[in-house]
Amino acid sequence: MVCAEEPLRSTITKFYEVKPRTLSSVTNExxxxxxxxxxxxxxSAHILNPDNLANRSEENDRPFENEHIRIYIAPNKNSVNAYVFAINRQNVFYDGTYNAQTGENLDWNGRWQHHVENSLGRWTAIGFIPWNNFTFATQTPRQEIQLLVSKxxxxxxxxxxxxxxxSGFTEFLSSFTTLNILTSNNQNVEIFPYYSFNHTLENDSNKHRVGGDLFWQRNQSETIDLTITPDFGQVEANDLVxxxxAIETFFSEQRPFFTRNQSNYDVSAPENLILVHTxxxxxxxxIEDVGARDINAAGRxxxxxxxxxxxxxGASENDEKMLQGRDFLLARVKFNHExxxxxxSSNLVETPSINRRSIVLGLDYFAQVSPTHSLSLGIINSNIRGANESSDVGLWLESNAEVxxxxxxSISAFVYGEHLDISDVGYVQRINRKQFEYEYTYLVNDMNEIPLEEIAFNTEVEVKTNFKNEKLPLVWGLSTEMTTTKDDLFEFGIExxxxxxxDTLTRGFNSTNIDMGWLLEGVYESRELPFGQIALEAIYGSENWSGRFSELMMSFNTEIATDIFGEFVFEKYHSQSWLKWEAENQVNEYILDExxxxVRFDYKFSEKHELRLRLELIAGKAQGKQAYQIQTNGTRKETERTDxxxxxxxAFQFRYKYSLSQLTAVYLSYTFGGEFENEKSTLSHRTLISDAISAKNExxxxFKIRWEM
Structure with missing residues (x-):
């Protein structure tokens, strides 16, 4: 610990090798x-004898795959939250939050300075992180922060x-170094107006949008944030899916207002339950049959x-298509003790177009019981009022222990009621579930006689049912992951x-019987080779109604030419028993090839200028086998042959980005997207892809500019 009377400057030269977890002392890297x-x-961070520069492009505010440093700062002692700042050798950065329950989240954006100097046999990162990035528990000048640094x-x-x-271990936050600091307690105001212009080529229409965000830190413990018409923007395209x-696709938040000062609302649970999914x-x-709406204004x-x-x-949506927009009011109080x-938590959502009011109340508790044992539990209640009224409860318990x-x-147990509904402003993959999961990992690090750095053996079991007490499949898995001394990764598993x-396939109608299944999986990720990096994954097994399936995934990252990077991903899926829900109790079985x-290309011709190109293509052919009517006992009755x-x-995007500063940028992009369907399965994948490209439904x-005032 650094005492308050001492000069608040220091040098850390002793580090521990925590992956592989040898915990050996390292002083010369x-x-x-x-x-x-x-x-x-x-x-200033000094890296001696650095790794070879990875042959891939790294983008700001995305997880890194090449060598980098991370600085973790927790602004209050005994905190369950920290902020992370990362920089790599290319002076690319990301920042985000770390939560003891949910891990890293890169949605948060901070304000800090950094630059990198490269020389023969070393590189150095130099920077400054202001205290006004953080919210402290008191307004006194003297504060305690927690610090950890990793390479x-x-x-x-x-x-x-x-x-x-x-960060992968239970005692992570409790192991930070404590520093006593003095802060200025000054006010800070940040204003970010934006303008965007979208021209739709299909119908030759234009749309202009003007809005902005205001972040006002009144003092080091109080903030007020306002936004007017924040937009998702076509800057970053979601993955094509x-x-x-029956499980909804999850997409992360991209709007700056909803990624700033939002960590207090982080409540998550099993089945990817998120109480506030902005x-x-x-x-x-x-809930309604309506697309995205503009937001009039929001404040926090x-x-x-x-x-x-x-x-x-609080947030209020604009009226669209003669339908009133929704209103949101979310409240959160969190008590910290050692x-x-x-x-x-309290979430209120009004949906006037269908006369619906949703109220979700929640209690959650987290405890670092010991440096090696954590416990998390919670309970939520949803009440829906309107044409379709419902009320139900969900509760969960999670525990991690490192002997x-x-x-x-790791243990996870949860019960989510049949009528639990948090979807007005939350997200969960499945409800109507009573489930228990147990996972055990055994790490081996002392392997001096063989060319391996670490082996991890893992076994897990999943037992579940629903509120009809139906017998859902029990899942058991066994896997091993091996890292060689040259940094190649191998993984083998069986489930x-x-x-x-x-009970999800038919969307709440009769549950269908599923036969016993299995799968074998193998994964290989190469080290950084002179020409790039290769990753392979192969899966083979039996699924659904005793149909064989296989899945092959390959990726390749490389530097095509100086500062021009490419990433290529190929996936091939084949199933002899692919099931598709048609209506009510009807399920069709197909032979599917997908x-x-x-393909992504990135050209950074300076720190300020970047060109990025991405093309995603998906093509599938489904050969009909049989249509079935699912009976009340889960058996299936043949009806007709499916077509x-x-x-x-x-989906294609060409994007140019000009960065005036870390938080100010100009974007210009050209995008198109197309969908194509046909009643034949004899068309080639090449023809299907060509037809989708030609369709250009979007x-x-x-053009967008967002600047810092």
Whole structure:
């Protein structure tokens, strides 16, 4: 610990090898120097004998795959939240938050400075992180922060940390170094207006949008955030997904207002349950039959105190297609006590177009029971009022325990009611579920006689049912992951699924019986080779109604020419028993062949200028086998032979980005997307892809500028 009377400057030269988890001391590869004043922390990180530069493009605010450093800062002692700042050798950065329950989240955007200097046999990152990025528990000038620094090699195969842990382990936040600091407690106002122009080529129409965000930090413990007409923007395209299942596709948040000062609302649970999923606000509603709406305005107030944090978020949507927009009011109070936290949540959503009111209340608790044991539990209640009224409860418990550096146990148990409904502003993959999961990992690091750095053996079991007490498949898996001394990765696994029912396929109608299944999986990820990196994954097994299936995935990253990077991804899926829900209790079985291609090129001809091109293609051919009527006991009754069909989608984006500063940029993009369907399965994948490209159901030119005032 650094005492308050001492100069707040220091040098860290001793690091621990935490991946592989040998915990050996390393003193000659990495050093970190820092100095603290009332405005923030100044740092310089020196990396000796660096890895070969990975042959791939890295984009700001995206997870890195090549060598980089991370700086973790927790603004309050005994916190369950921290902020992460990362820089790589190319001076590309990302920032985000770390939560003891949910891990890293890169939705948060901070304000900080950095640059990188490269020389023979070393590189140095220099920067400054202001204290006004953080919300402190008190308004007093004297504060305590927690600090941890780590260096990650290519593909995160090897990690050096200033403490003997890393973010994948339970005791991570409790291992930070404590620093006593003085802060200025000044006000800070940031204003980010934007203008965007979208020209739709299909119907020759134009759309102009003007809006902006205001972030006002009244003092170091109180913030007020406002936004007017925030937009998703066509700057970053979501991945192309063709989804025939009953599980909704999840997309992350991209709007700056909803990624800033939002960590207080982070409540998550098994089945990817997220109590506040902000893309719902202004996004496409799955409650109404209406697309995305504009947001008139939104505001958020956050106040941190010694006992915890309180926050209030309100938003109002614009009226679209003669339908009134929704109104959102979200409240969150979080009480912190030493190594635990207790939260209260309230979400209110009004949907006037269908006379619907949704109220979701939640309680959640997290405790770092010991440095190696964490516990999380919660309960939520949803009440829907309107034409279709419902009310139900969900509760969960999660626990992680590390007996030592070798044995790791994870337990998850949850009960989500049949009528639980948080979808007005939340997200969950499945409801109507009672489920228990257990996972055990055994790490082996001491392997001096063989060319392996680490082996991880993993086994897991999943037992589940629903509120009809139907027998859902029991899942058991066994896998091993091996990292060689040259940083190649191999993974092998097997999963077994018992006979049981699928209660999601028919969207709430009769559950269908699913035969016993199994799968074998093999994965290989190469080290950084002179020409790039290769990754392969192959899966083979039996699924659904005893049909064989196979899946092959290949990716290749390379530097095509100086500063021109390429990424190529190919996926091929074949199934002899692919099931598609038609209506009510009717399910059709097909032989499916699906092909996916994803090609990306990136050209950074300076730190300010970047050209990015991406083309995604999906084509599928479904050969009909049989249509079935699912009976009440889960058996299937043949009705007729199903018809063949084929489908394809294409999405293309060409984007130019000019960065005036870290938070100011100009974007110009050209995008198109196309969908194609046919009643034949004899068309080639090449023909299907060509037809999807020709369709151009969406065809746009887009310009956007967002600047910092």
């Amino acid at each position: 990495f050093s970190f120097h820092y100095q603290v004043d009332e405005e923030g922390i100044y740092f 990650h090699s290519n593909n995160n195969r090897r990690i050096l940390s200033s403490s003997s842990t890393h 063709i989804n025939f299942s 893309p719902r606000i202004g996004g496409q509603s799955n 107030y956050t106040k941190a105190m010694k006992w915890g944090t309180m926050s209030l978020l 190594d635990s936290s207790f939260g209260l 030592n550096e070798t044995h790791i146990h 077994l699924f018992t006979f049981g029912k699928d 092909l996916t291609l994803d 063949d069909f084929s489908f394809s989608e294409a 065809h746009n030119l887009f």
